[in-house]
Amino acid sequence: MARFVVAHGAWSAGWAWKKMHPVMAEAGHELFTPTWTGIGERRHLASEQVNLSMHIADLEQHMETEDHSDVVLLAHSYGGMVATGAMAAIGYRVRQIIYLDAVVPERGESMLDTADQAVRDALMQRVAETGSTPWLVPSNPMPPDTSEQDLKWIASRRVEQPLATFTEPCPFGASEIRVPKAYIYCLRIGPGDMFGRFAAHANSADDWVYREIDASHSPNITAPMELLDILEELLV
Numbered sequence: 001m002a003r004f005v006v007a008h009g010a011w012s013a014g015w016a017w018k019k020m021h022p023v024m025a026e027a028g029h030e031l032f033t034p035t036w037t038g039i040g041e042r043r044h045l046a047s048e049q050v051n052l053s054m055h056i057a058d059l060e061q062h063m064e065t066e067d068h069s070d071v072v073l074l075a076h077s078y079g080g081m082v083a084t085g086a087m088a089a090i091g092y093r094v095r096q097i098i099y100l101d102a103v104v105p106e107r108g109e110s111m112l113d114t115a116d117q118a119v120r121d122a123l124m125q126r127v128a129e130t131g132s133t134p135w136l137v138p139s140n141p142m143p144p145d146t147s148e149q150d151l152k153w154i155a156s157r158r159v160e161q162p163l164a165t166f167t168e169p170c171p172f173g174a175s176e177i178r179v180p181k182a183y184i185y186c187l188r189i190g191p192g193d194m195f196g197r198f199a200a201h202a203n204s205a206d207d208w209v210y211r212e213i214d215a216s217h218s219p220n221i222t223a224p225m226e227l228l229d230i231l232e233e234l235l236v
Helices: 020-026 039-046 053-067 079-093 117-128 148-154 196-204 224-234
Strands: 002-005 030-032 071-076 092-098 181-186 210-215
Touching: 002 053, 002 079, 020 030, 020 224, 030 117, 053 079, 071 079, 079 196, 092 224, 181 196, 181 224, 196 210
Parallel strands: 002 030, 002 071, 071 092, 092 181, 181 210
Antiparallel strands: none
């Protein structure tokens, strides 16, 4: 049995891991899915002041309140920023960190710093089009292989995210993490792939374990059983 704590991605929240709860429980694992301030069921707290530091504090407080130890920290997408930043404070509670199609920042890098110019330009264009709320970033579209039923479920829950979460530098770096690290790369690559360079580094580095999954960016929604199999294989 392992205890997993998810650092979820942008525009998402704990709700996005709904399909994983029963399959993880059936396999004998615990799954915790805290939600960051300003999104998901905490969207009413959105403001210009919500930044990466606040999301890192959300994760740190969750770990302390639940008195977690020996945790597998599972960082998805933008959650790689949050998980990496929090490791300075929570590292002693974590036995292993797994990045799932995620950003893997170094100290001083923001989420936007890790993206190429075309991705940054597209994101800022969407921000400019928000009009009266230029501090909110509209969400990316879901992958094309997301089922119609799932799209309906997601539509009312996937919300805009405060811009400062993407522009604030990470206060800690992945190269400073001392627990075992693994990377899962989603092979059904979408436009403007932000994660290929992180996958390539993990695949070639001695201090990483690398795996691939035949799924699009959110296998917790589109391929939960396949994701469970890889997670169990990676456990240390």
